[in-house]
Amino acid sequence: MSSTWFTDFYQKLAASELHPWLETLPAQIAHWKKNQHGEFAKWQRLLEKLPQTAPSVIELADKVQFGHAADISEYQQKQIEGLLKQFMPWRKGPFFIHDIHVDTEWRSDWKWDRVSPHISDLKDRLVLDVGCGSGYHMWRMLAQDPKLVTGIDPTALFLIQFQAIKHFNPDPRIHLMPVGIEDMPALKQFDTVFSMGVLYHRKSPVEFLQQLKSLLRPGGELVLETLVVEGDKHTVLFAGDRYAQMRNVWFLPSTDALTVWLERIGFKDIKVVDKDQTSLDEQRSTEWMTGQSLKDFLDPNDSNLTIEGYPAPLRATLIATA
Numbered sequence: 001m002s003s004t005w006f007t008d009f010y011q012k013l014a015a016s017e018l019h020p021w022l023e024t025l026p027a028q029i030a031h032w033k034k035n036q037h038g039e040f041a042k043w044q045r046l047l048e049k050l051p052q053t054a055p056s057v058i059e060l061a062d063k064v065q066f067g068h069a070a071d072i073s074e075y076q077q078k079q080i081e082g083l084l085k086q087f088m089p090w091r092k093g094p095f096f097i098h099d100i101h102v103d104t105e106w107r108s109d110w111k112w113d114r115v116s117p118h119i120s121d122l123k124d125r126l127v128l129d130v131g132c133g134s135g136y137h138m139w140r141m142l143a144q145d146p147k148l149v150t151g152i153d154p155t156a157l158f159l160i161q162f163q164a165i166k167h168f169n170p171d172p173r174i175h176l177m178p179v180g181i182e183d184m185p186a187l188k189q190f191d192t193v194f195s196m197g198v199l200y201h202r203k204s205p206v207e208f209l210q211q212l213k214s215l216l217r218p219g220g221e222l223v224l225e226t227l228v229v230e231g232d233k234h235t236v237l238f239a240g241d242r243y244a245q246m247r248n249v250w251f252l253p254s255t256d257a258l259t260v261w262l263e264r265i266g267f268k269d270i271k272v273v274d275k276d277q278t279s280l281d282e283q284r285s286t287e288w289m290t291g292q293s294l295k296d297f298l299d300p301n302d303s304n305l306t307i308e309g310y311p312a313p314l315r316a317t318l319i320a321t322a
Contacts (some may be wrong), residue, residue, distance in 0.1 A: 002033075002044060005159075005163060005175070006026075006029050006177075008172065008175070009150075009175040009177065010022060010025070010026065012148060012172070012175065013025070016126065016147070016148060017126065017189045018126065018148075018150075018187060018189050018190075020185060020187060021184075021185060021187060023185070024183070024185055025177065025179070028179050028183050029177070029178070029179075032154075032178050032179070036156060037156035037157070039156075039157075040156050040160070043086070043087065043156075043157070043160040044160070046083055046086050046087075047083075047160065047163060047164055047167065049079075049083055050080060050083055050164065050167050051072070051076050051079060051080065053067060053071060053072050053076070053098065053168060054067075054071060055067030055068075055071060055098070055168055055169065056068055056070070056071050058169055059096075060139055060140060060142055060143035061140075061143040063094070063096060063109060064093070064094070064095050064096065064136065064139045064140065064165070065095075065096035065097075066095075066096070066097055066098070066165075066168040066169050067097065067098040067099075067168060068098060068099055069098055069099035071098055072098050076098075077098055077099070077100060080097060080098060080100060081100045083164075084097070084100065084102060084164060085288070087157065087160055087161050087164055088288055088289065088290070089105065089288070089289040089290070089291060090102055090103075090104045090105070090134065090161065090288040090289055091104055091105045091106055091133060091134070091289060092104055092105075092106050092108045092133040092134050092135075092136040092137075093106070093108055093109075093134070093136050093288075094107070094108075094109065094136075095136070095165055097165070097168055098168075102288055103286040103287065103288050104136075104286065104288055104289060105283060105284065105285065105286060105288075105289035105293055106282065106283050107281070107282045107283075108136045108137060109136075109140075110282050111137075111196065111225065111282075111315075112136075112137055112140045114274045114276060114317065115196070115223065115225060115273070115274065115317050116140070118271075118273035118274070118317070118319055119192065119221065119223055119319065120192065120221050121144060122141055122144035122145070122146040122191075122192060123144055123145045123146065124145070124146065124147050125146045125147060125191035125192050126146070126147055126148050126150075126189060126190050126191050126192075127141055127146045127148065127149045127150065127190065127191065127192045127193075127194070128150050128151075128152070128190045128192070128193045128194065128215060129141070129149070129150070129151040129152070129193075129194045129196075130152055130181050130193060130194065130195045130198055130212065130215075131152070131153055131181075131195060131196070131197065131198035131201075132151030132152065132153045132158070132162075132176060132194075133153060133155075133158050133197075134158045134161035134162050134165070135151050135158070135161070135162040135165065135166075135174070135176055137194065137196060138151050138162075138174055138176070139165070139174070141194075142171060142173060142174050146173065146192075147173070148173050148174075148175075149173060149174045149175070150174075150175050150176075150177065151175070151176040151177070152176070152177050152178075152179050152180065152181065152183075152184065153176065153178065153180075154178050154179060154180045155178070156178065158176070158178075159176055159178045162176045163176075181198075181208065181211050181212075182211070184211065184214075184215060186214035186215070187214075187215055188214060188215065188216065188217055188218070189215075189217055190215050190216055190217065190220055191216075191217060191220050191221070192216075192220060192221045192222075192223065193212055193215050193216050193220065193221070193222050193223070194223045194225075195208075195212055195222070195223070195224050195225070195226075196223070196224075196225035196226075196317075197225060197226065197227075197315075198226070199224065199226035199227075199251075200226055200227045200243075200249050200250060200251060200252055201248050201249065201250070202250060202251075203250050205250070205251045205253075205261070206261055206264070206265065209224075209261060209262060209265055209267075210265050212224070213265060213266065213267065213322050216322035217322065218322060219321060219322065220321070220322045221319060221320070221321060221322075222262075222267065222318075222319065222320045222321070222322065223317065223319055224258075224262075224317065224318045224319070224320065225274075225315060225316070225317040225318075226252075226258070226315065226316065227249070227252050227313055227314065227315055228252060228253060228254055228255050228258065228275070228314055228315065228316040229252050229253070229254055229311055229314065230254060230311070230314070231254035231256070231257070232254060232256050232257075233254070233256040233257050233259070233260050234257065235253070235254040235256070235257055236251055236252065236253045236254070236257050237251070237252040237253075237310065237311070238250065238251055238252075239251075239252065239308075239310065240308065242308055243306060243308065243310055244294070244297040244298070244306040244307070244308070244310070244312075244313060245292070245296070245297045245306075245307060246297075255272045255275065255316050255318065258316075258318060259272070259318070262318070262320050266322070267320035267321060267322060268320065268321050269319075269320060269321040270318060270319070270320040271318065271319050271320070272316055272317070272318050273317050273318065273319055274315075274316060274317040275314065275315070275316045275317075276314070276315055276316075277304075277312060277313065277314050277315075278294060278312070278313040278314075278315060280294055280295050280303070282294075294313070298312055
């Protein structure tokens with residue numbers, strides 16, 4: 001099954017402005033296959049058990065919904081739900097598959113609702129989502145009829161989750177490649193590049209912004225969403241051992257500082273279009289993600305502070321032109 005995931009995408013690349021990517025991507029995928037997650041073969045076998053269905057509705061504009069319960073038997077619905085739960089934890093969503101509500105940890109639809117009014121129309125665009133997770137936002141992007149939506153994320157479980165959802169809507173314009181941004185050549189061809197929830201995980205944030213810029217065509221649009229702190233252009237929080245219990249958090253700039261970083265590497269028309277403190281309703285434990293979540297990472301006596309005493313998660317979205 002997985003071989004067609006990649007060969008179909010290679011054919012798409014060959015027929016697009018992104019064809020130079022074929023010089024490096026197949027070898028990277030071959031390397032990735034040789035070093036797969038220990039559970040990957042089992043996950044693939046489970047994927048193959050998903051029944052073939054004919055969804056009576058495909059909805060992407062307001063939510064990600066494929067089909068209704070009436071399209072399938074009660075047995076099939078229970079079968080699908082049981083299989084999808086084998087791919088827990090589900091972090092980004094929600095998804096509605098034949099009326100099965102995949103109630104993910106994050107209400108990613110709320111983030112999309114805050115971001116989407118400010119982006120350029122994606123119709124006929126080549127779109128890249130860097131650190132796309134299971135691909136929720138990519139499906140919402142697809143509603144605007146882009147030429148191609150590509151996600152990159154090296155996490156094997158996210159690829160499986162993406163393919164599980166795509167099983168119910170095998171649209172040829174949407175693909176996820178299990179590679180990191182450090183594996184990407186400087187294509188300079190994407191019309192829009194999204195990076196949502198990645199910058200603070202990078203040890204070298206300015207280098208990461210340069211990598212994003214190298215993927216965009218001149219005049220292309222960057223949509224950058226990240227954790228920030230309040231302050232002026234000199235304010236950057238460098239987290240200690242953990243931030244909100246996360247070990248892999250490095251730099252949290254103010255929006256003014258982040259604007260300076262973007263300007264220094266050549267972005268223009270930089271706008272801060274949204275700033276929002278993450279609520280306990282937006283990130284929480286569910287039956288599809290049963291581990292700890294945001295409430296466990298905040299000071300129990302002051303929800304405006306993390307458990308370590310840092311400012312609680314504040315997220316901002318900036319839009320800039322390459």
